[in-house]
Amino acid sequence: MGEFDLIARYFTRPARRNPLGVGDDCALLQPAPGMQLAVSTDLLVEGRHFLPTVDPRSLGHKSLAVNLSDLAACAAQPLAFTLALALPRVDEAWLAAFSEGLFALADAHDCELVGGDTTAGPLTIGITVFGEVPAGQALLRSGARAGDALWVSGTLGDARLALEALRGTIALPPDVLAVARDRLDRPTPRVELGLALRGIASSAIDISDGLLGDVAHVLERSGVGAIVDAECAPQLLAALRTGLQLPIERVQECVFAGGDDYELAFTAAPGRTAEVLAAAQQARGPVTRIGTITAEPGLRVRDAQGRTLAQEFAGFDHFRA
Structure with missing residues (x-):
């Protein structure tokens, strides 16, 4: 399975907030009037942030949860996120479980995947999350x-x-x-x-x-x-x-x-x-x-x-x- 087949099968969903979906060079997000964007990035590396034996559904959940936690600390409403994923090999069972856990939490918070990147390498997961908060009302x-x-x-x-x-x-x-x-x-x-x-x-x-x-x-x-x-x-x-x-x-x-x-x-x-x-x-x-x-x-x-x-x-x- 190639990179674009992998993205299409496990990480492409109908577009909502980003009119381009995940198939373009950039995502386009428009905060509501009077709102500020809250943006946070976290990186998870196998052996450093999670054990190799972790269940991939749980790992998908945690990968997004740690970013949503940052939005929570700023009193921001989740909007969207990007996913950068390095994989040592294509394991379809692992990908299916990982994406299931990831999207279950994303759907619970109405947070849309709007782009990202995949490559071969040691298992590493990078997520950037976007939220919105009324201007001047973020918790700091x-x-x-x-x-x-x-x-x-x-x-x-x-x-x-x-x-x-x-x-x-x-x-x-x-x-x-x-x-x-x-x-x-x-x-x-x-x-x-x-x-x-x-x-x-x-x-x-x-x-x-x-x-x-x-x-x-x-x-x-x-x-x-x-x-x-x-x-x-x-x-x-x-x-x-x-x-x-x-x-x-x-x-x-x-x-x-x-x-x-x-x-x-x-x-x-x-x-x-x-x-x-x-x-x-x-x-x-x-x-x-x-x-x-x-x-x-x-x-x-x-x-x-x-x-x-x-x-x-x-x-x-x-x-x-």
């Missing part, structure tokens, strides 16, 4: 203010727990591993929550490289600090709800520095708590307050007695890992 990393509450969506750390189990550094019961691996392989982009937080949250970021590492980006851009409640860690690791017993140090490592969660960390003025909870209810997902933004720079994790934890929880760095 630079909006956190001293006194704001710090929140996170969903649960954290289960993806890291699954990765450690697959690496053989920890043993998990099969049922726990299945749930944790689903969080690793099929993250849920919090698009609905991001949209619901527009005009309520003061800043936001998606959690891809670890909670504290990503929150630190918000603090840097906003010129503030934060105190995070160490006691939130056991509440956020869903695997503990199965009765799994883990040392608290392992729990904190997974929750604070795990990565691959694709939840949202966001800030909001303390007087907007009721609105935050209403937004979470509208988006049908839980949120948890985990700390407070401070005028004093730096990120501190404190226990119930007010003591700062000495352990550092570094976020993932692609060039240091």
Whole structure:
């Protein structure tokens, strides 16, 4: 099968937003009046971002989910995406499953594939996603203010727990591993929550490289600090709800520095708590307050007695890992 046959069979669909479909040199997108385009790109490399044993349907889902998560953090509505795909060989069963997972998530968010490229090479997936947000209303990393509450969506750390189990550094019961691996392989982009937080949250970021590492980006851009409640860690690791017993140090490592969660960390003025909870209810997902933004720079994790934890929880760095 040649390149153009591959594209026609697995990635060509009726055009909607882009009148040219995927068969031209460029896609043509027109944002609605008064809207700004939000654009984000992510690259997934086999062995670096996903295991060779991952189910291709799940991989198709995750490839787009990590980009939709960026739109969610900016409170942008998904519109369209491009796909760049390097394949070591043409495997039609793999392509069918991958495209099925990809388009199932795309259809759920009315996000259209409008172009891309394919080539031979080590398995690598690059997606650029386009969204729209009313001009001046995007959530940014630079909006956190001293006194704001710090929140996170969903649960954290289960993806890291699954990765450690697959690496053989920890043993998990099969049922726990299945749930944790689903969080690793099929993250849920919090698009609905991001949209619901527009005009309520003061800043936001998606959690891809670890909670504290990503929150630190918000603090840097906003010129503030934060105190995070160490006691939130056991509440956020869903695997503990199965009765799994883990040392608290392992729990904190997974929750604070795990990565691959694709939840949202966001800030909001303390007087907007009721609105935050209403937004979470509208988006049908839980949120948890985990700390407070401070005028004093730096990120501190404190226990119930007010003591700062000495352990550092570094976020993932692609060039240091």
